[in-house]
Amino acid sequence: MLKEKNRVMLFIAAGILLLSLLAHVLQSFGLTMAQAHHEHMMSLSSGLKALNTVILVLPIVCLLAAIASMGLNRESASIPHFLTLSLTFSSMSIIAGGQGMVEYHFSIFMVLAIILYYEMISLLLISTVLFALQHVLGFLFFPVLVYGTNDYAFSMVLIHIIFVLLFISAATYQIVARRALIRGIEEKQSERLKETVTQIVDSITETSDKVLRNSRELSGNATTLNQLAEGVMQTMQQVDQTAYMQEHGAFTSRKVIEEMLRDICTIAETSATVSDFSTAVAKEADNGNEAIQKAVMQMRAMNAAVENSSAKVRLLGERSQEIDDITRLITDIASQTNLLALNAAIEAARAGEHGRGFTVVSNEVRKLSEQTSESAQRIADLVQDIQENNRISIEAMDQVIAEAHFGNQAVADAGTAFERILQSVRIVADQIHHISGASQQMSASTQQFSVSMDDISRLSTELSSSVKAVTGSSSEQNELISRSSELACMLEKLSDKLDQIIVSTKQNFQIG
Numbered sequence: 045m046l047k048e049k050n051r052v053m054l055f056i057a058a059g060i061l062l063l064s065l066l067a068h069v070l071q072s073f074g075l076t077m078a079q080a081h082h083e084h085m086m087s088l089s090s091g092l093k094a095l096n097t098v099i100l101v102l103p104i105v106c107l108l109a110a111i112a113s114m115g116l117n118r119e120s121a122s123i124p125h126f127l128t129l130s131l132t133f134s135s136m137s138i139i140a141g142g143q144g145m146v147e148y149h150f151s152i153f154m155v156l157a158i159i160l161y162y163e164m165i166s167l168l169l170i171s172t173v174l175f176a177l178q179h180v181l182g183f184l185f186f187p188v189l190v191y192g193t194n195d196y197a198f199s200m201v202l203i204h205i206i207f208v209l210l211f212i213s214a215a216t217y218q219i220v221a222r223r224a225l226i227r228g229i230e231e232k233q234s235e236r237l238k239e240t241v242t243q244i245v246d247s248i249t250e251t252s253d254k255v256l257r258n259s260r261e262l263s264g265n266a267t268t269l270n271q272l273a274e275g276v277m278q279t280m281q282q283v284d285q286t287a288y289m290q291e292h293g294a295f296t297s298r299k300v301i302e303e304m305l306r307d308i309c310t311i312a313e314t315s316a317t318v319s320d321f322s323t324a325v326a327k328e329a330d331n332g333n334e335a336i337q338k339a340v341m342q343m344r345a346m347n348a349a350v351e352n353s354s355a356k357v358r359l360l361g362e363r364s365q366e367i368d369d370i371t372r373l374i375t376d377i378a379s380q381t382n383l384l385a386l387n388a389a390i391e392a393a394r395a396g397e398h399g400r401g402f403t404v405v406s407n408e409v410r411k412l413s414e415q416t417s418e419s420a421q422r423i424a425d426l427v428q429d430i431q432e433n434n435r436i437s438i439e440a441m442d443q444v445i446a447e448a449h450f451g452n453q454a455v456a457d458a459g460t461a462f463e464r465i466l467q468s469v470r471i472v473a474d475q476i477h478h479i480s481g482a483s484q485q486m487s488a489s490t491q492q493f494s495v496s497m498d499d500i501s502r503l504s505t506e507l508s509s510s511v512k513a514v515t516g517s518s519s520e521q522n523e524l525i526s527r528s529s530e531l532a533c534m535l536e537k538l539s540d541k542l543d544q545i546i547v548s549t550k551q552n553f554q555i556g
Contacts, residue, residue, distance in 0.1 A: 047118040049162060053127045054110060056158055060134040060151075061103050067141035067148070068100055092186055099189070100137045106130035128167045131155045132174045139178075144192030149204065156211060163223075165216050172212045179204055249546055258535075267529060336459040343452045347445070354441035361434040368427045371420050378416035385410035 110126035135151040142148035152175055159167050182190025183201045191200075388406035 046124075050110075050114060050118060050123045050127070053124070053158070053161065054107075054114065057103075057107055057110070057127045057130045057134070060131055060138075060155065060158070061107055063151075064100065064103060064134045064137035064141060067138045071141050071143060092189060095186060096140050096189060099133065099140050103130045103133035103137055106133060124162050124164065124167060125170070128159050128162075128171055129174075131158055132171045135175075136178055140189045144188060144190050146192075152208060153211060156208075156215065160215050160219075163219055165219055168212055168215060168219075172208060175208055176205055248542060333459070333463060339459075347449065347452050351445060354438070354445055358438060361431065361438060364427055364430045364434055368424065368431065371423045371427055375417055375420040375424065378413045378420055382410055382413035382417065385413055 106126050106129040110123050110130060113120045113123045113126060132155060135155040138151045139145075139148045156168065156171060159171055178190060179201050183196065183198060187194050187196050190196075385406040389403055389410070392401075392403035392406060
């Protein structure tokens with residue numbers, strides 16, 4: 045309040061100072077209303093002129109002091125005093141600059157009325173004392189500057205002072221009365237304000253208690269809701285992750301199923317081809333089994349023929365041995381015949397002429413014996429060759445018989461194995477037929493499963509989108525809950541602060 049009054053009074057003091065300067069300018073250029081006064085003032089002594097200048101400078105100095113004080117502190121207590129001095133000295137300067145004319149004395153009442161704005165009796169007293177000193181000292185020492193003449197009556201001075209004192213008395217009375225009135229009004233207002241504040245404090249106290257209880261309850265609920273929201277958030281994140289994994293798994297499974305479906309189709313086609321091929325193989329196996337059985341029979345017949353041939357070869361060996369024995373006998377007979385021919389030749393030689401015939405016969409017999417021996421030897425050699433060849437043939441036949449037996453056994457084993465192969469081929473053909481049918485059923489089931497996986501993938505995508513939306517809503521709800529918790533804490537703090545304000549208000553207004 046004082047700062048605003050100082051600001052207003054500063055502008056007014058500056059304006060009054062300008063009026064003072066204007067009065068001096070008019071007096072200097074002889075533009076005053078009384079030419080005689082002007083001529084009289086021009087005859088002032090140098091001392092009075094110096095005093096006039098001092099009176100002009102004093103309000104300027106006081107105004108500058110007020111401005112300096114406002115620069116340091118706008119609510120300084122010295123500012124009203126400096127402004128009061130500036131206004132008072134400005135009025136004195138106006139009177140002195142106006143050649144002491146009575147009209148300029150009205151500036152005294154103007155200045156006092158302006159100072160009354162502060163509603164401070166001390167300032168009015170300071171200004172009044174200064175004006176009284178101006179009038180008394182002016183009358184005694186420099187009446188020209190105050191009254192414009194040297195023969196001014198003292199009674200007029202007293203009248204001036206009396207009216208100033210009356211004005212000050214009236215103003216002081218008004219100030220005191222106004223203060224008393226204001227004090228009474230303030231006391232009544234204070235009582236009313238106290239009652240109102242009491243009601244407000246009681247209401248605010250009750251409201252503060254309710255706010256405190258509600259804020260604490262809200263804080264507790266917000267904490268619980270925050271925990272629940274965090275739990276829901278975590279659960280929804282897990283569901284989102286599970287949905288994402290399910291969606292990803294469904295997508296991967298669909299790809300795997302598509303590849304499996306292609307493989308199953310390939311298996312079904314291959315199974316059908318293998319089934320046809322196995323049927324053909326079974327037929328060929330039947331034909332092969334028949335051929336094996338025929339081969340077994342032929343091997344058995346060949347084995348019998350080989351055994352028969354071996355028996356005949358052995359019989360040939362036995363006959364060759366008999367021929368060898370006969371050949372030996374013939375050789376022995378030829379040797380004996382040769383010996384007898386030799387004896388006959390010896391006896392014929394002894395007989396001489398009578399034995400010539402026996403000599404010829406013995407010679408022929410001997411030659412025949414030798415030829416027989418040679419033939420027998422040749423037969424023996426041939427028989428020996430035949431026996432050797434027969435022995436080799438027997439050994440070969442024995443080997444052939446052994447190999448025939450082994451071949452017969454091998455063919456028999458091959459026939460048995462071929463029968464088992466035929467049975468296995470038939471079993472495999474039946475199983476391949478079953479596999480082909482199962483592959484076709486699996487292909488159809490896989491196609492249905494692929495459609496189901498597409499539905500699962502679509503539902504997983506929708507679930508993931510829904511979970512994300514719920515997660516977003518949960519996040520917003522969590523933020524709102526956190527904000528509510530913060531607001532509850534703020535309300536609790538405000539309630540505590542309000543309690544402090546209530547306590548302070550009760551102390552200030554002395555409310556029990």
